[in-house]
Amino acid sequence: MINRENAIELSELMNNRTTTDPTFIIEMDSRKICDVNETVISGCDNYNPIGKDIDNIVYIEKNIGSALSPAFFNGQWFNLQQETLIWEGSPHIKISLQQRVGIPDFDTLHSLKKMIGFLLHRLRSPLTGIQGYLGIIEERTEDESNTKHLEKVNKGIEQLFDLLDDLESLQEISLKTVERNNYSANPETIIDEIISSYPDKVQDHITFTLPANPHLLRCSPGDLKRILSVLIDNAIEHAPVNEDNQITIELPSANAVKVSHNGNPIPKSIAQQLFFPFVTGKATKLGIGLTMAMLYAKRYKGSIFLTDNSPFRGVSFTFCLPPSLSSPTFL
Known part of the structure; x- marks a missing residue:
């Protein structure tokens, strides 16, 4: 049951249309859209969402987890947040699609891939050279204790190569959207x-x-x-x-x-x-x-x-x- 003492007027909620989070006000029972902010209007590309069912405009993954509800709108994924309110005597819901934090954007990913490509080029050659010289030293070493030490060094180099292989796998993933x-x-x-x-x-x-x-x-x-x-x-x-x-x-x-x-x-x-x-x-x-x-x-x-x-x-x-x-x- 909605607490009327905490109710918020719809007009007050939607007066500030400068927020970058897509925001909808919907009827609680019918889930029809009553009002939206400018971000929604831009995202709908001249498609008027007022009076439409919210589930035909925003795709919401429901009952997935307790931490959040994923929502897809205008080609992007958001965290869905909602609160109840009373407007003109009937229950409504304010739905905000919040930008996700902690997700690297395209520019960050592109810069990251370039940096990894540079590191791969600069690190593989000297490591390969070091590994080659270690092989020569191993062939000339008869002392068993030194051989064991060299084996450990070789193992460490192989681990570095494995890490570089992982980085190369990341660097090779295309950022282009597929059909x-x-x-x-x-x-x-x-x-x-x-x-x-x-x-x-x-x-x-x-x-x-x-x-x-x-x-x-x-x-x-x-x-x-x-x-x-x-x-x-x-x-x-x-x-x-x-x-x-x-x-x-x-x-x-x-x-x-x-x-x-x-x-x-x-x-x-x-x-x-x-x-x-x-x-x-x-x-x-x-x-x-x-x-x-x-x-x-x-x-x-x-x-x-x-x-x-x-x-x-x-x-x-x-x-x-x-x-x-x-x-x-x-x-």
Whole structure:
């Protein structure tokens, strides 16, 4: 029940139309749009949304997580925020589509790729030279203790090459948007394939729940596998196999895949930067997995959300794709 003492007049809410967040006022029962701000008008490209059903203008992934609700409008993904109010004696809802923080924009990603390309070029040559000289030294060394030391140095160099390979994989991901209607992938087949690659003791802690009527996703099978492999690997890493830890994979809608685990929540300082590279406390990892997954998702106008992050509900990441509808705001 709405508290009338805290009610806000619609006119007061919409007087300030300078906010950059797309904002809608809708009737609570019918979900018809009563008013919008200038950002919505610009985003609708001369399409008048007043009187239309909000669900035909904004695509909302509902009941995905407790942390937020993903919303897609005008080719972008937002965090949906809403509050109730009374206007002209009837209940209404103010819906704000908030810009996501902690997500690298196109310019940042482009600069990042250029920097990584420069580092790869400058680092591979000297490392290859060092490795070659180590081989010569090994051939001339008969002392067993020195041989063991050289083996450790070689191992360290191989680890550096592995890190450079990871960086090269990130640098090679295209930033160009693809035509989603040219692709489709069966998430059931791909998820089963990913799960089957793990040892039995890991598989025993993974639950994959299919809906009654599963749908194909508008994404290439290869890229869908890359995205979900990162999310599932991440869940397994942060919920090590034991009798208490469980990993759940589900398809909460026709356009989303959710991967959850009941391990420890992500600290707030890290959660705010998860999709930027190099956000990791582990010396042997670069922390670029989620960045790579986000880059692949962006190619299909998709995104990845941290949809749960609490000690009570666990941690969940949801890969979302926009719907394949004809409305201009959805495309």
